[in-house]
Amino acid sequence: MYRFVLWGILPILLLPACQVSSPSSTQDTLLGKIDSLLQTYHEQNAFNGTVVVLDSGKVLYQKALGLAQKEPDEALTMESVFYLGSLAKQFTAMAVMLLQYEEKLDYDRSIRTYLPELPPLCDSITPRHMLTHTSGLWDYYGLGAYKDGFRNEDVWNLVQEMDSLEFAPGTQYSYSNTAYVLLSMLVEKLSGQTFGEYLKEHIFDPLEMNSSVVFDLTEPDIANRVTGYTSEGNPDDYKAFTTGGGGIFSNIPDLLKWEASLYSNSYFPQTVIQDAYQPYQLTDTSFSYYGFGWRIDEENGNIVQHSGSLAGFRTFMYRDIDRQLVVILLSNFTNDVGELTEQVVELVR
Secondary structure (H helix, E strand, C coil), X not given: CCCECCCCCCCCCCCCCCCCCCCCHHHHHHHHHHHHHHHHHHHCCCCCEEEEEEECCEEEEEEEXXXXXXXXXXXXXXXXXXXXXXXXXXXXXXHHHHHHHCCCCCCCCCHHHCCCCCCXXXXXXXXXXXXXXXXXXXXXXXXXXXXXXCCHHHHHHHHHHCCCCCCCCCCCCCCCHHHHHHHHHHXXXXXXXXXXXXXXXXXXCCCCCCCCEECCCCCCCCCCECCCECCCCCECCCCCCCCCCCCEEECHHHHHHHHHHCCCCCCCCHHHHHHHHCCEECCCCCEECECCCCEECCCCCCEEEEEEXXXXXXXXXEEECECCEEEEEEECECCCCHHHHHHXXXXXX
């Protein structure tokens, strides 16, 4: 799909909805098309949420459509805070990358070097395998283990009970939330902090992502938190406590601060960030196009993206790094937003 390069960090200010940075008839037409597309989806109950579009690093379009909660009705705003689903994996990956940069771990050593309590079948699994979904660890969703109230401890116990891997590490790609939960536990072991404390100290606070929260067993209060719903309007809120594979709540303004930080050495060394955008070479010499927390476009390695999906939340983040074209959709309805994101991207292109 597309691609990216790292620029000096610039402050990103949210503009009033649909405002343009340099008005022109062509741009007005583009904004009208984007707005019409989103309105159509919204009217068909296919999108209820917030959206922002950046082009050349500047806000082109932003809007909040629909309700944050029902009974009583509360309208969404750009400050509304959503459960991110698997968009959280990019933050988990960054935490691991920062620990590697500090020489507290090696991507290619056995995970049991750091978490020796894991069973022997994990001997040949490395943090790199886990980051790229090539570990062979069975995904707990695929095993039907997920339930309301699911915790990291439940994932840990599930791994302890495994008598085999899905495949030999490094030989295949298979998406594994299990691996990312274990990565968050790795961060805790090496940092001596909870995962939430680590992200707050090393990512959220430095970037002034004041609305971003790791939701764990402490059940922190979340200001402006929206409720998840099915597309039919029935409550379907997030009710788990796992971290690493998901577990983060955030909003558009905070995600724009995060996005801007990825273009500068001011926060995260570029040598660290570039590792996230590398395809993984499997043992048969073919490539898997999932880096560290990002899916990589096979034709244009400078385009990365990720989706999130759990309970009544659907999210998507698309980044063309060369052009600094970014589309972020956060929805509290169960309808998939991937196709809508693609349509917005094509309109801007």
